[in-house]
Amino acid sequence: xxxxxxxxxxxxxxxxxxxxxxxxxxxxxxxxxxxxxxxxxxxxxxxxxxxxxxxxxxxxxxxxxxxxxxxxxxxxxxxxxxxxxxxxxxxxxxxxxxxxxxxxxxxxxxxxxxxxxxxxxxxxxxxxxxxxxxxxxxxxxxxxxxxxxxxxxxxxxxxxxxxxxxxxxxxxxxxxxxxxxxxxxxxxxxxxxxxxxxxxxxxxxxxxxxxxxxxxxxxxxxxxxxxxxxxxxxxxxxxxxxxxxxxxxxxxxxxxxxxxxxxxxxxxxxxxxxxxxxxxxxxxxxxxxxxxxxxxxxxxxxxxxxxxxxxxxxxxxxxxxxxxxxxxxxxxxxxxxxxxxxxxxxxxxxxxxxxxxxxxxxxxxxxxxxxxxxxxxxxxxxxxxxxxxxxxxxxxxxxxxxxxxxxxxxxxxxxxxxxxxxxxxxxxxxxxxxxxxxxxxxxxxxxxxxxxxxxxxxxxxxxxxxxxxxxxxxxxxxxxxxxxxxxxxxxxxxxxxxxxxxxxxxxxxxxxxxxxxxxxxxxxxxxxxxxxxxxxxxxxxxxxxxxxxxxxxxxxxxxxxxxxxxxxxxxxxxxxxxxxxxxxxxxxxxxxxxxxxxxxxxxxxxxxxxxxxxxxxxxxxxxxxxxxxxxxxxxxxxx
Numbered sequence: 001x002x003x004x005x006x007x008x009x010x011x012x013x014x015x016x017x018x019x020x021x022x023x024x025x026x027x028x029x030x031x032x033x034x035x036x037x038x039x040x041x042x043x044x045x046x047x048x049x050x051x052x053x054x055x056x057x058x059x060x061x062x063x064x065x066x067x068x069x070x071x072x073x074x075x076x077x078x079x080x081x082x083x084x085x086x087x088x089x090x091x092x093x094x095x096x097x098x099x100x101x102x103x104x105x106x107x108x109x110x111x112x113x114x115x116x117x118x119x120x121x122x123x124x125x126x127x128x129x130x131x132x133x134x135x136x137x138x139x140x141x142x143x144x145x146x147x148x149x150x151x152x153x154x155x156x157x158x159x160x161x162x163x164x165x166x167x168x169x170x171x172x173x174x175x176x177x178x179x180x181x182x183x184x185x186x187x188x189x190x191x192x193x194x195x196x197x198x199x200x201x202x203x204x205x206x207x208x209x210x211x212x213x214x215x216x217x218x219x220x221x222x223x224x225x226x227x228x229x230x231x232x233x234x235x236x237x238x239x240x241x242x243x244x245x246x247x248x249x250x251x252x253x254x255x256x257x258x259x260x261x262x263x264x265x266x267x268x269x270x271x272x273x274x275x276x277x278x279x280x281x282x283x284x285x286x287x288x289x290x291x292x293x294x295x296x297x298x299x300x301x302x303x304x305x306x307x308x309x310x311x312x313x314x315x316x317x318x319x320x321x322x323x324x325x326x327x328x329x330x331x332x333x334x335x336x337x338x339x340x341x342x343x344x345x346x347x348x349x350x351x352x353x354x355x356x357x358x359x360x361x362x363x364x365x366x367x368x369x370x371x372x373x374x375x376x377x378x379x380x381x382x383x384x385x386x387x388x389x390x391x392x393x394x395x396x397x398x399x400x401x402x403x404x405x406x407x408x409x410x411x412x413x414x415x416x417x418x419x420x421x422x423x424x425x426x427x428x429x430x431x432x433x434x435x436x437x438x439x440x441x442x443x444x445x446x447x448x449x450x451x452x453x454x455x456x457x458x459x460x461x462x463x464x465x466x467x468x469x470x471x472x473x474x475x476x477x478x479x480x481x482x483x484x485x486x487x488x489x490x491x492x493x494x495x496x497x498x499x500x501x502x503x504x505x506x507x508x509x510x511x512x513x514x515x516x517x518x519x520x521x522x523x524x525x526x527x528x529x530x531x532x533x534x535x536x537x538x539x540x541x542x543x544x545x546x547x548x549x550x551x552x553x554x555x556x557x558x559x560x561x562x563x564x565x566x567x568x569x570x571x572x573x574x575x576x577x578x579x580x581x582x583x584x585x586x587x588x589x590x591x592x593x594x595x596x597x598x599x600x601x602x603x604x605x606x607x608x609x610x611x612x613x614x615x616x617x618x619x620x621x622x623x624x625x626x627x628x629x630x631x632x633x634x635x636x637x638x639x
Contacts, residue, residue: 030056038067052076065089070097079105082112094121101125104133108143115144125154130178136166147172156180171198177205181212193224193231201232206240220246224260231260238267248272251286252279261287267294274301278310286313290321303329306340315342322350329353332367342369349375359388371395386412392419402428406437417441424449443470450476458485462492462509474498490531507532513547525553532559536579539567546577555582561589571613580609
């Protein structure tokens, strides 16, 4: 894999170029025209007014096909390519050299036609202000850029397609550092990597400016669209936004044999229609990687991984990245594709789709969606595995419908191991509905996130006996768990902020109000048995900064109270914390554990539900008292 010179190496180039300019060059602006035949850029006889330099303009207006080669680095202020004839082509062969254009490079201008093929070496269009402009066909003109090798690095790229494609990105590296736009007036498929055996990479670095693909018609993007070709699109850095209403296909093309890679990283964003990863039966080993906080790809259509029989395709959403598809996600579904996978891993990583289908063709195709390490798979209404696998290893399954449709077709399965099943933003979550079809392993959590469940007569947490949960968590705004009788068994955990609407609730396990911190409200009665533990966290003196347990009915106390400090909070003075409230109180805790190193006052715990610190003398008063005692001892000794 060739390394692309990143934008931050350009200042090093500038150092060399400034040194070059210091040794010579014209002191006045000039226009210099190439005289028509192939030859060396540095050959003065090929120019009508001498070799262009940093303060001059280079014009290529010849109506012929010719090659310009470079034997040394060069600098120009502006470049204009107006070959006029549609068949005329300027071929650039820089080999190991660099050509730095400090203002703009125009292909096709003022109604003329321009055509350039860049084959080797490095063309850089940049300046300190980041306004170096590369234009392929200005208003009313036709321009064509064909990249067959080498590297082109520009601040901004503007391209207008009138009737034919003006960007033919066959091989090499294109880097856009400050954005630009591609406007399609006719019909066009933007292709990266369309020559067999060649690799084409486009790296977009926005630098705070969007890169837009706009068109009155649909503009499809094909990344790797020729047999044996490899195309890569890399969208990186905050402020880089790739926008294209058409479909994006990563791999595919002629015969479905192209290979592609899409990378969105370091806060980059992508917006498009359908996203196909592996497009055709012969398309294999295609990759999509979305990684890093605020890195995101939004598809206004469908996500297809392993489309029409494609195999061994991989989507990875990592370390806070997000992929959102408004419509369905199909992983290894259409055709006989094998081993198509989606991996969602890391806190705040997200895959969000309307419905999810994994491996739904008739054969066992080893397709997989894996959610792990606190990542989230958000599905609105349907989750189907068969014969593929959907696996949750310490991640979150989040549903936006009250009673989602869960299907497992043999030998498919949906496995939940140390994971979370969350209902978000619904009012009728069926907690004993189709989610019980999951294969439950280890300890799992049911979460209501801004949700009220459909009432059930009895519900127990903590047994995890095949179809139940070890924990119940309330989060979001106004979450309510409602039933007649709720039991927290030994080993079970009830936590969060919200309301328990049970007539009677019994705790043999652990109750932890808040999500560090918060308030848990019981609408009626709560009994804490001998084996129970109540955890309270203190993070400040304001009531919103520490946990509270409120029981509107009767609170019966036994078991243990465990109080701890969070978020670096250090109690002082006579701090007071109203941690318990009740309608009626019976009994006391069997044991109370408080943070060490402080003098606690528990005298009001069973009257007002408060914990407080005993008064500690101020350091100045304490010092005065010690001094007084010393003086009294001295006087007694003298008498």
